Amino acid sequence: MAIKVRYYAAARDLCGCSEESFQGEADRFSQAEFLSSIGARHPGFQEHAGRMRLAVNGDFAAPDSVIRDGDEVVVLPPVAGGRNEPLAAIRRAPLSVEEVMDAVRHPGAGAVTVFTGVIRNHSNGKSVSRIEYEAYEELAEKEMRRILERTMIESPGVLVAAAHRVGTLAVGDIAVVVTASASHRAEAFQACRTVIDRIKDTVPVWKKEWDTAGAADWVNLEV
Known part of the structure; x- marks a missing residue:
């Protein structure tokens, strides 16, 4: 061989x-x-x-x-910040942006970027009052970690972390936080965008949108 x-x-x-x-x-x-x-x-x-x-x-x-x-x-070898596994979390409690940022901060990082996905009051021309997120939690965390690890392999020197909330969220609540750190801002921005795009594509999290009249639909699958 x-x-x-x-x-x-x-x-x-x-x-x-x-x-x-x-x-x-x-x-x-x-x-x-x-x-x-x-x-x-x-x-x-x-x-x-x-x-x-x-x-x-x-x-x-x-x-x-x-x-x-x-x-x-x-x-x-162990990464500069001493972390062997990236933070990949599914949470029912409100998300802490600082916690996810702390997971990627280290003395060698000159840039830390943050993406927060927030519940808005409209979607596809309809009003939205709340969103219910459901996940296959064990697999979702595993897939999120795989995404983070893949991104760090593709971009040596970059650290990434992510947390996604499940349960019922109101307008203005934070649904997802992604952070990335790197020596320079370009790498941090790109890694952050790569992670959130991959999370939306493959992590088993579903959302049901409720309008102000009380009607609800699963996003991407109306039943």
Whole structure:
């Protein structure tokens, strides 16, 4: 089997290279086996292997995933802010913008951008009095985290976080908060927009809009 490996930041320094290839007879590796193989090749890496995360083919590797022939593996040390997992939350209580911002703040961030989605009083020419959000909560948080991790892989040095509210929200309430931090504003703005667009596309959250007359419709599926 042949596997291409790329290293970032401290992992690159420990291994003395930015990328290399691994050849082997086995048809698959567990993540622990693969990290051990890196340590055998680069002794300085071994004592830090337990703190590294792996991304495989552009997504963070799930704990039980394996590495196969032809995969591209990226070895990632702990991020600058010391967070191993991004904040991805489904909440029933009102959202705290500061909490989501704090999840991406760190001394190396020169820019922190924030998007807040707020309930407005109209939609498609109709008045809106309130919105009811429903989610498959466990899967929604998992998908949000996948989106955040994918965005950070695509934009090294960027941190992102997100929280979405469920339940009944009134006009003016905050439904979703997305934050991004980076060294410069352009990267932070782009990451924030990428995350909210992906959340709207794939996270299993649904909303029912209520008008001022008491009628209600599910958005994108009138029944």
